[in-house]
Amino acid sequence: MKIGVALRELYDSESALAGELLRLADRHAKEQEIHHVAQDLVRWSREHVREIVAAGPRYGLDLGNPDLENPEPPTEEAGEIPGEDSGPELLLLADLRRLYRMAAGVSLDWDLLGQGAQVVADPDLLALTKRCHPQSLRQMKWADAMLKTVSPQILAS
């Protein structure tokens, strides 16, 4: 059974998403809506990570207590960050694009876990995916919506 693998994958991707949301809020503090809403949305990812940690032992997984106030920066994504010299506007677009992709990845991971929960007939795990998956989708849609809203002005000016 590889449910544990899927749980660990989600643990990693949700933690990374939480870190990315915080980083976005911090990097674009003067874009007030992004700054505030990103911090609101971190709450969901933190809660998801806590739930994943709680579900871990049933699948032989001890994920410990993650430090979600000061998460590690997402190492594998770091290479995609454009140089600081590309200007704050293009940086904003790049950050929102990356957030979208990360949230989409998390969403997919919840899909996978949901499939797994069904095949092993674990109602608690299935309920967990049903609680968390919609919020990942909302995080993804938010990134998309912000990108659509702010990009025309950046591209035109």
Place this chain on the structure above:
Amino acid sequence: MPSKDRIAEPWGSRTPYGPGQGWPTRVDSHLAEGVTPDQVDRWVQSATILHSNGDGLDIAVKDGQIVGVRGREVDRVNHGRLGPKDLYGWQANHSPDRLTRPLVRRGGELVETDWDTAMDLVVRRSKELLDEQGPSALGFYTSGQLFLEEYYTLAAIGHGALGTNHMDGNTRLCTATAAAALKESFGCDGQPGSYTDIDHADVIALYGHNMAETQTVLWTRVLDRLAGPNPPELLCVDPRPTPVAREAAVHLAPLPGTNVALMNGILHEIIRRDMVDHDYVDAHTVGYEELAKRVADYTPEHVADICDVPAERIREAAELLGNAERLMSTVLQGFYQSHQATAASVQVNNIHLVRGMLGKPGAGILQMNGQPTAQNTRECGADGDLTGFRNWSNDKHIEDLAAVWNLDPMRIPHYAPPTHAMQIMRYAEKGSIQFLWISATNPAVSLPELERIRSLLAQQGLFLVVQDIFMSETAELADVVLPAATWGEKTGTFTNADRTVHLSDKAVDPPGEARSDLDIFLDYARRMDFRDKDGEPFPQWHDPESAFEAWKRASAGQLCDYTGLTHEKLRGSGGVQWPCNDENPDGTERLYADGRFWAEPDQCESYGRDLVTGAPLEPTEYKAMNPEGRAIIKAAEYLPPHEKPDGEYPFALITGRTLYHFHTRTKTGRSPQLQKAAPDVWVEISPDDAREAGVSEGDHVEVASPRGVIRARARINEIRSGVLFVPFHYGYWDTVTDEEAGRRDRAANETTVTDWDPVSKQPLFKTSAARLRLVGSGGGVPAPAPTTTASRPVGAGTTETTGGPGAASEERLGGGTR
């Protein structure tokens, strides 16, 4: 006729009435000292402009000057009554410091010039920027105080001729959440209820709505019901001891920023006790199950912890609402300008939907407006909406609007939501908006975090045009100042918070070379030589009446249908509620009486947004959720406010208005009786907090937030502990500012946070953290705050607020009803 000091008695005499009866008439009037009614040359029809109630009045004219006002007995809104701001505010029209000539900046100074010179500058800069960057370099920030014809023209110029997405009104600060909440629940803007619901209701719930001060005449209607047989019971949600709270059967004073938790707690009880109209819910709504699931955790005890309101009070509120047979609800800034604004306001709609309280007399929702013509800003599309409640993400609606305007649909920006005011300011700050035209509003005092706003408006790279009637704090920063005519000096129509359309006729000429806003916008269009698809000058209209006729075509078939109205039909009338068309020639008292909504996917103004993230729903998502166009019950989780009181800033700071002033006092501060009633800024503090801070009534204190500091005198009143209140009216035009020290320490917005509701984009003026410090003794002199209002002091010894002989007003009690 009995004379009343209407400063001392803002709501005048009682004319009690019972449920289902007509509200008796009472004709209020005030004329300049020494003028008697028989000396008045003529009475000119209009309506009130210094609040959102839309009371019909006649303007008294003598020797070409306004000399007073009189309420219109035939008007459906006020039955002859007027409020203090209406009785005395007209005097500002002939204030000696009105702007009378255009001004342009030369060598750093604003100097007088002629219209050609000023408009040529505006046109030249517009054309340069259109060439360099295109329409995205130009932005417009307008008002909630112009007339319908003016907004429609501005919308056509901005969204149509120029094709910029950057247009909003200061309605963003007052009614954006009203519009957003209506769109979320009913698919479209438009108030379901009517003021006449007060005549029938058995329970009236006021959410963050100090009606007694924001809409004095509407409150008079409530007071008359309270004084009559079988009076309604009131629920008040407000952290301040407002006159509404004093009359309420249940008063909830939650911590600022916790409204969603409170509403979820009330809904939890209503659902737990099954006070739900399941037939209505099943037949007319979607989303009930989600709501029931969402509020399941919000027990009164849990909510009590979040809101710091006793659990028992929450149960009492639910009991009151759940047992009402005719429930009327109104909502205003306590919800709209607070954290999770739209999510909280939508829960008020949800209470009506789950209780089936919609469309019958007494069962109405009024998501209130804060300004006299805010409804028109929204319906005409001079804000972040599209003309005629069209849906920016529905291509068919864009094609339809383009056909009305006879323009190419590609010219109308609809790739993203129209840019809201705070984002317009951000683009100006970053330099991608280089031309900003501000009409009839004063952001240098009214927007949050003023130090930032002043500096971005003063930037070298920003070409700032300000169109106003006085040299406001914003006009002082302009490159071009255009002198405008105001109410009483031009003809047009406007619509109040219960969809009542009034005509306001021109009574007198504007001063000097001042011109109506409509004339200024049309002059700009002609000089820019805008053309429609047939090469005809655009806009295709030229005066108020032709603008109104053009607007009727834009509104035809929409919810806000004006096709049954003309200026002539409104002249002499007592106001008509839209939709007014062939089917409803006398207007429409209540929307959605048949349980049918303007929410079908092809019809709705908005597909809605995520109440937490603010992300717009895709058309496909909306169609899947609501294929039949039912009312939408939308649930929301509570999120803690972004700026919470802490050790350094232990208070929650809220700002707001007082009965005697409007906005930044450009008019009310120039009306002697109103100015005297509330002459300077104050801060309200609870007795416990005052004791702890060593502050006595009238002491000089400093209020500081992470953004800035203001100094004010302390008023100790019954505001809930932990909360400070500062009125937002006081800027700098009538104070001495020490330019060398750059000391600007009077405007409440020096301290407020830049943050807005992600759904409605309304700035949050009611969730900043602040600290308070005693600066010096007031020597026993009380704070310059009224005693007649929410700012009534605790304890005795304060001189009562009066207007003196100059405030004597007439009251004619007709006793008749209509």
